[in-house]
Amino acid sequence: MAELTKELSQVKADKPTAPGKDVKVHPAPEPSGKRPFEAPTGTPTVIVDDLHIVYRVYGAASDAEKGNAVNAVTRVLKRQGRPQMKEVHAVKGVTFVAYHGDAIGIVGRNGSGKSTLLRAIAGLLPPHKGAVYTDGQPSLLGVNAALMRELTGERNIVLGCYAMGMTPTEVREKYQEIVDFSGIDEFVQLPMSTYSSGMGARLRFAISSAKTHNVLLIDEALATGDREFRKKSEQRIRQIRESAGTVFLVAHDLRVIEETCNRVIWLHKGKVKMDGDPKEVIAAYNKG
Amino acid sequence: MSQPESAVADAQAGGRSGQEPLAKLAKRYGLRRAIARPRFPVYVRQLWQRRHFILTYATSRNVTKYSSSALGQLWQVLTPLLNAAIYFLMFGLILGGGKNITNYPAFLLTGMFIFTYTQRTVTAGAKSISGNLSMIRALHFPRASLPLAYTIQELQQLAISMGVLLVLVVFTGEWPTWFWLMIPVVLLLQTMFNIGAGLVIARLGATMRDLNQLLPFITRTWLYASGVFFSIQDKVVNSAELPQWVANAMYLNPAASFIEWMREILITTHNPQFGHHPPPMVWMSCVFWAVFALGFGFWYFWRSEERYGRG
Numbered sequence A: 001m002a003e004l005t006k007e008l009s010q011v012k013a014d015k016p017t018a019p020g021k022d023v024k025v026h027p028a029p030e031p032s033g034k035r036p037f038e039a040p041t042g043t044p045t046v047i048v049d050d051l052h053i054v055y056r057v058y059g060a061a062s063d064a065e066k067g068n069a070v071n072a073v074t075r076v077l078k079r080q081g082r083p084q085m086k087e088v089h090a091v092k093g094v095t096f097v098a099y100h101g102d103a104i105g106i107v108g109r110n111g112s113g114k115s116t117l118l119r120a121i122a123g124l125l126p127p128h129k130g131a132v133y134t135d136g137q138p139s140l141l142g143v144n145a146a147l148m149r150e151l152t153g154e155r156n157i158v159l160g161c162y163a164m165g166m167t168p169t170e171v172r173e174k175y176q177e178i179v180d181f182s183g184i185d186e187f188v189q190l191p192m193s194t195y196s197s198g199m200g201a202r203l204r205f206a207i208s209s210a211k212t213h214n215v216l217l218i219d220e221a222l223a224t225g226d227r228e229f230r231k232k233s234e235q236r237i238r239q240i241r242e243s244a245g246t247v248f249l250v251a252h253d254l255r256v257i258e259e260t261c262n263r264v265i266w267l268h269k270g271k272v273k274m275d276g277d278p279k280e281v282i283a284a285y286n287k288g
Numbered sequence B: 001m002s003q004p005e006s007a008v009a010d011a012q013a014g015g016r017s018g019q020e021p022l023a024k025l026a027k028r029y030g031l032r033r034a035i036a037r038p039r040f041p042v043y044v045r046q047l048w049q050r051r052h053f054i055l056t057y058a059t060s061r062n063v064t065k066y067s068s069s070a071l072g073q074l075w076q077v078l079t080p081l082l083n084a085a086i087y088f089l090m091f092g093l094i095l096g097g098g099k100n101i102t103n104y105p106a107f108l109l110t111g112m113f114i115f116t117y118t119q120r121t122v123t124a125g126a127k128s129i130s131g132n133l134s135m136i137r138a139l140h141f142p143r144a145s146l147p148l149a150y151t152i153q154e155l156q157q158l159a160i161s162m163g164v165l166l167v168l169v170v171f172t173g174e175w176p177t178w179f180w181l182m183i184p185v186v187l188l189l190q191t192m193f194n195i196g197a198g199l200v201i202a203r204l205g206a207t208m209r210d211l212n213q214l215l216p217f218i219t220r221t222w223l224y225a226s227g228v229f230f231s232i233q234d235k236v237v238n239s240a241e242l243p244q245w246v247a248n249a250m251y252l253n254p255a256a257s258f259i260e261w262m263r264e265i266l267i268t269t270h271n272p273q274f275g276h277h278p279p280p281m282v283w284m285s286c287v288f289w290a291v292f293a294l295g296f297g298f299w300y301f302w303r304s305e306e307r308y309g310r311g
Helices: A002-017 A069-078 A114-121 A153-163 A168-182 A185-189 A197-208 A227-243 A254-260 A278-287 B004-015 B022-028 B040-049 B051-065 B074-094 B104-128 B130-136 B145-171 B178-207 B211-225 B232-239 B244-251 B254-266 B280-302 B305-310
Strands: A044-057 A086-099 A103-107 A129-134 A139-141 A215-219 A246-250 A263-268 A271-276
Touching (some): A044 A246, A086 A246, A086 A271, A103 A254, A103 A278, A114 A129, A114 A246, A153 A185, A153 B051, A197 A227, A254 A278, A271 A278, B051 B145, B074 B145, B104 B145, B104 B178, B104 B254, B145 B178, B178 B211, B178 B280, B232 B244, B244 B254, B244 B280
Parallel strands (some): A215 A246
Antiparallel strands (some): A044 A086, A044 A129, A263 A271
């Protein structure tokens, strides 16, 4: 915590005099992505080059083929996919370059490929075509998938920290900080299944934000918990953002994006519809 | 924090017209592909760094596994016991499978518990990737952590069931000998084999969705071929009058080898001509399968490392 507070105070001190750290002048590429991206200032941290992501989705099995070993054998032998298997082309040729100090907001309707894009940048989804180049290992803010509802908060904190790649020493150091930040107090001894949804969200956020990252990807993490906690978490996000080199933020709350980002990418049906200054892009996005 | 400067920058950027491809730009700044498979030694080292996660994950899964059932962890022991009871009734009493076997209960129990360990690991391994897609799509870690954690989970459960097995074997009239010190060696070799088999089946299960439907079918065939409730030598050569090489081939299957070795250790009257030592063929088969499966499993799983998130 000491380290973070120090950073925070430093950031606060910096703010009025030198907003330049965030306000990196950068070229905003056209959606076509044909132009060069050599930065006049700053170094690129994330390069997304004509990225395509294709998902496989499996529908529910019909009665006719459910759990029948013979059917399964014939299907395997014939090398057939399930008839219900669908391929979803979630991201279709996205190209952009992000620079050190950028805070990039990603907006778009549900299903426009925002979360998929983040996961591809994090290196969690293999590209169908194209490539993502990054400086170091970008991380998604979120450990929800590793936690188990039946476990106590205590065990979940340890499990979540290990899942994010911490060492035992780091886990011991961060443990109390996580408990304090989440504000769940003595509930930490109870299974997470007994938590209210707000408490669960608070603990998850506290765990996932305990680690510092070079390139950070945040997916709708702000809308958690009650008003007090929301303030706390927004502050924590800002803090993380200042210590990270580059931040990507996906949120439906446009106000948050306008406040924290210096560049906004508007995704529409898997393609970049607009990329540039937050005010302009959000104005255009609001218009439809 | 909105910046009017950005607009200016945009305009400037629009004016430039160098034609550097993005891949080159990335190379110039030392950026690497976000999803690249590390070299094999690096991969193994990354896995070692994740050992705490693997262990914690395995333990956590064990804690939660039976949390919804009243008898809880007891099922870990009850399941193989109930299975052994059914087989004892069917094959031992009704079909007379234990006719030529002196200590049939110990013979059956040893086979059942040892086979169950491998069977459960393989079944769990098949789901280790396909059942954890949300985690794979959210967090960074060497994917082999998952099948490894599943194997370790089964190993932790084996510790309980081995205790029960030893107690039961003593009840059937076998007394502990110094040869029991070899039990951990056999289990270590079996665990090595299980890890390898788990890794292979995990990669297969990640893409072949039908594998989960097929597996019960495969493991049951394997169970019958491994001589869990009958003596391979007795049934195949003496009763069915098949050539000796058929029996030998069956003994060379990993599950049968591990079971045979464990029986030699635990049961005095099992192949008394060898004492408590395993026949050379059996222990060589065990060592071969352990080393081969472990090496091949890691290599095979690693080859597909960057593709596991696709589903």
